[in-house]
Amino acid sequence: MSNISVSELRKGAKVEIDGAPYLITDFDFCKPGKGQALYRCKLKNMINGSTMDKTWRSADKVDTPDLSNRDVTYSHVENDMYVFMDCETFDQLHIPAEVLGNQKYFLIENAECQILLHGEKPIEVTLPIFIEKRITHTEPGARGDTATNVTKPATLDNGWEIAVPLFVNEGDLVKIDTRTGQYSERVSKA
Amino acid sequence: MNNPDLQRLAALRPALRLRAGLTAYIRAFFRERGFLEVDTPVRLATPALEEFIDAEPAGSGWLRTSPELHLKRLLAAGYDRLFQLGPCFRQGERGRLHQPEFAMLEWYRGGADYEAILADTRALVAGAAHTLLGRTVIERGGRPCDLAAAWDDWTVDAAFEQFAGLGVETVLAQGDGAFETRLVETIEPHLGHDRPAILRDYPLAFGALARRKPGRPDRAERWELYIAGIEIANAYSELTDAAEQRRRFLACAERRRREGRAVYPLDEPFLAALEAGLPPCGGIALGFDRLLLLLAGADRLDDVLPFPA
Numbered sequence: 237m238s239n240i241s242v243s244e245l246r247k248g249a250k251v252e253i254d255g256a257p258y259l260i261t262d263f264d265f266c267k268p269g270k271g272q273a274l275y276r277c278k279l280k281n282m283i284n285g286s287t288m289d290k291t292w293r294s295a296d297k298v299d300t301p302d303l304s305n306r307d308v309t310y311s312h313v314e315n316d317m318y319v320f321m322d323c324e325t326f327d328q329l330h331i332p333a334e335v336l337g338n339q340k341y342f343l344i345e346n347a348e349c350q351i352l353l354h355g356e357k358p359i360e361v362t363l364p365i366f367i368e369k370r371i372t373h374t375e376p377g378a379r380g381d382t383a384t385n386v387t388k389p390a391t392l393d394n395g396w397e398i399a400v401p402l403f404v405n406e407g408d409l410v411k412i413d414t415r416t417g418q419y420s421e422r423v424s425k426a
Numbered sequence: 427m428n429n430p431d432l433q434r435l436a437a438l439r440p441a442l443r444l445r446a447g448l449t450a451y452i453r454a455f456f457r458e459r460g461f462l463e464v465d466t467p468v469r470l471a472t473p474a475l476e477e478f479i480d481a482e483p484a485g486s487g488w489l490r491t492s493p494e495l496h497l498k499r500l501l502a503a504g505y506d507r508l509f510q511l512g513p514c515f516r517q518g519e520r521g522r523l524h525q526p527e528f529a530m531l532e533w534y535r536g537g538a539d540y541e542a543i544l545a546d547t548r549a550l551v552a553g554a555a556h557t558l559l560g561r562t563v564i565e566r567g568g569r570p571c572d573l574a575a576a577w578d579d580w581t582v583d584a585a586f587e588q589f590a591g592l593g594v595e596t597v598l599a600q601g602d603g604a605f606e607t608r609l610v611e612t613i614e615p616h617l618g619h620d621r622p623a624i625l626r627d628y629p630l631a632f633g634a635l636a637r638r639k640p641g642r643p644d645r646a647e648r649w650e651l652y653i654a655g656i657e658i659a660n661a662y663s664e665l666t667d668a669a670e671q672r673r674r675f676l677a678c679a680e681r682r683r684r685e686g687r688a689v690y691p692l693d694e695p696f697l698a699a700l701e702a703g704l705p706p707c708g709g710i711a712l713g714f715d716r717l718l719l720l721l722a723g724a725d726r727l728d729d730v731l732p733f734p735a
Contacts, residue, residue, distance in 0.1 A: 264521045264522045264523075265519065265520055265521030265524050266521055266522075266610060267478065267519065267524065267606075268606050268609045268610045268657065269606065269609055269625075269628065269632055269657070269660075270476065270479070270632055270660065271478060271605060271606035271609070271632060272477075272478045272602075272603055272606055273478065273518070274603070274606055274607060274610055276610065291607050291610060291611055293602070293603040293606075293607070295603075295685075
């Protein structure tokens with residue numbers, strides 16, 4: 237961990253406060269009443285997502301977090317831990333379900349992912365933007381209803397439900413955007 | 427046209443028209459009131475010494491951070507109503523409401539103080555909106571602000587008591603930067619909604635070139651104008667005492683040296699003008715680009731400037 241002057245911070249920079257890494261989501265320089273320069277920031281905790289406001293003086297120093305990325309592939313789930321393999325060292329990394337959130341429903345064996353580590357602790361997993369999943373259950377769409385923005389629920393092989401257009405049927409392979417968790421397009425019909 | 431820079435410039439036409447209108451309005455406003463427009467040097471042998479204002483080096487000197495010292499030399503020479511509109515430069519200032527190069531409007535009245543400047547400012551600001559927009563109510567952040575309504579008038583002491591529940595002396599004793607932090611976080615958000623607000627009579631340390639308030643030697647006769655939470659202008663009853671001005675400059679130079687900031691030489695021609703006799707006068711610096719931003723209903727300076735830094 238090293239420290240830097242707050243004047244070097246920008247939107248998107250990362251800082252460490254009380255042992256937690258924070259992302260700067262908003263950053264503004266101000267200088268009230270001919271006084272000293274202040275930096276007004278909005279921060280987001282990179283582990284639990286909580287936000288806070290912070291005002292720093294230009295002379296202040298802030299700590300920068302020790303963050304690193306590792307390229308991994310997803311292997312399997314083992315006792316509520318998601319197991320990934322480091323592409324360089326072939327080490328196994330065990331990621332708790334809460335780090336993944338709903339992303340756990342979009343993991344596919346051998347998917348190339350990135351794990352963000354804070355020190356030794358994994359804090360975020362980035363999946364491929366698009367993954368393909370098969371629909372295991374959905375009601376047939378009502379005949380004649382061709383409106384494009386009408387959706388219906390559909391269940392994936394792992395039980396997770398997404399909204400799909402009416403023309404999607406059971407057994408179809410669909411593409412899902414892992415950033416939003418939303419249906420993107422149909423890849424092939426059953 | 428698929429060049430994003432040119433598309434942005436083309437879309438700025440309303441802001442550029444408004445800017446040209448505001449410039450013309452200001453010139454007419456001061457001409458009608460008998461003010462002389464002057465131009466002072468952009469590149470200076472030495473800039474004004476202020477603790478927290480850093481000048482951009484230029485050649486063997488610096489770019490001006492304000493035209494104040496030259497305008498006061500003209501006042502000392504007998505010109506009693508002066509104004510200037512032009513660029514100023516401050517190193518490292520870049521934010522939603524800051525640009526390292528910005529347009530400043532300054533004007534001075536001999537034989538007057540900050541009250542006379544306040545009367546000018548009320549007429550100028552409300553008149554600008556009326557002339558350029560056909561209305562005096564502007565909107566910012568979804569809230570209207572009537573520039574022609576009676577302006578709120580807070581002393582710094584009253585505002586700190588009201589919004590922070592603290593005396594100014596208590597806040598000053600909390601250390602370096604405490605006053606500014608409290609001002610930004612707790613006071614400024616309340617100022618200038620529905621109608622503009624004046625915040626006046628600052629601790630002396632925050633009025634480098636202002637005279638002491640009669641009866642309150644620890645306060646400077648200085649006010650700031652806030653519109654919709656934004657600081658727009660800074661006015662002084664100007665300090666005319668040459669000896670006190672020299673002492674303040676020297677103390678400021680020493681603080682800058684301790685903080686590791688550039689220390690500028692004293693502006694001796696300016697101090698000589700004060701020694702020869704600067705009449706009592708009031709003056710103001712108004713952020714032209716910020717006034718434009720308010721009239722345009724924009725959120726940030728980048729939205730009204732064609733070539734932001």
